[in-house]
Amino acid sequence: MTSTKHERGYENMRKQNPMIEKGEQFFSNGLSLYVNRVSERFDLPEHEHDFIEICYVWAGSGFHYIEDRTIRVTQGDLFFLPVGVSHIFRPSSHNPKEPLIIGNCIFDETIFRFLTSTLPVEYGLYRFRQISAETGNWIQMRERSGEFGHLFESLLKEFENKKTGYETMLCGLLLQLLIGMERAMSPEAETGDPVAERLEIVYRHIREHLHDKLTLSAIAQQIGIGERQLQRNLSERTGLSFTALLHKERIDRSCRLLADPALASLTVADIASRVGIYDLKRFHRQFKLTTGMTPARYRETWTRLTP
Known part of the structure; x- marks a missing residue:
């Protein structure tokens, strides 16, 4: 190396x-x-x-x-x-x-x-x-x-x-x-599962580019398969559409950022932009639908739990 x-x-x-x-x-x-x-x-x-x-x-x-x-x-x-x-x-x-x-x-x-x-x-x-x-x-x-x-x-x-x-x-x-x-x-x-390996590339790309505009067609083109085939692979292995998977990854990442005391200086708007959601009202709505609480409430809850 x-x-x-x-x-x-x-x-x-x-x-x-x-x-x-x-x-x-x-x-x-x-x-x-x-x-x-x-x-x-x-x-x-x-x-x-x-x-x-x-x-x-x-x-x-x-x-x-x-x-x-x-x-x-x-x-x-x-x-x-x-x-x-x-x-x-x-x-x-x-x-x-x-x-x-x-x-x-x-x-x-x-x-x-x-x-x-x-x-x-x-x-x-x-x-x-x-x-x-x-x-x-x-x-x-x-x-x-x-x-x-x-x-x-x-x-x-x-x-x-x-x-x-x-x-x-x-x-x-x-x-x-x-x-x-x-x-x-x-x-x-260890023998390798082509679909699993393909989806691992998709996950890695999504996680490394959450702040960017991500589309199914662009990712499918990048890994060299058709949109329908990639969507079928996602549905069969995860039970989620590409849009739902992207939404899940963005909310999961935002939860982790909100819970990290080292990032307490970041505003909710800062965190929303870090995960690729630039409409703050949309971020609040999606976050609450997924977690049952607002981003501020989520951060407050984790702050109380952190020693």
Whole structure:
């Protein structure tokens, strides 16, 4: 892999002995599981953990430095990091209006062993059982249709709200996440699914150009198929039309931006324009129809939940 100036600059600053983060800094009330969403910064040091971490790129783009690797990341990338793996995320830009937002789900090895060994072997999480027996064997993958993002959204809400039984719900959602990751690594996923690969390109293009005017015809032309075929693929795999999918992605992104305390200085109009909706009345109407509340109310609710 050819290093960019950005990457080489960081390589020159990397420490020989990264700091160690301990689970006791995060775990409380007897629950060895913690979930958060953060906007990455340049002043955080490279580190390793005495716990397991699953990281999800919620929004933005940047770099993930893992051991001796430098990986370009964008929304939808996901990483499984065992105990002792040294890493750090860095945003692409110092501009606070271009954040790299990461979701983290951390848990100790006791929970991991429980979730990956409770089911009979024939149901099991084979690769994760193998990983648990190895050191430094981290994994990278990408979601195909927002599946990891939805689970992280649910994990964060459960963790923040702490309703009755939330501990059990968190373990159930983490198990769903591990199974989804197992499926992403399965032989049938590795052999390649042309439609899934095509739709992954569509998702990536939409997410990277939400602020632009996007049309089905332009995207179909870009990937070299007809509009009807692309719409059929979308309908069969997602149950959504292109317009509905675009609407969903824009509202999902706006929810994430509104919930991020690092972006509290942005107005609702700023966020609407970032997701490609330039008519503020239309944005309010679509947002409320989808979430049941106004953008301001949504931000206020998440502000109260953020420690």
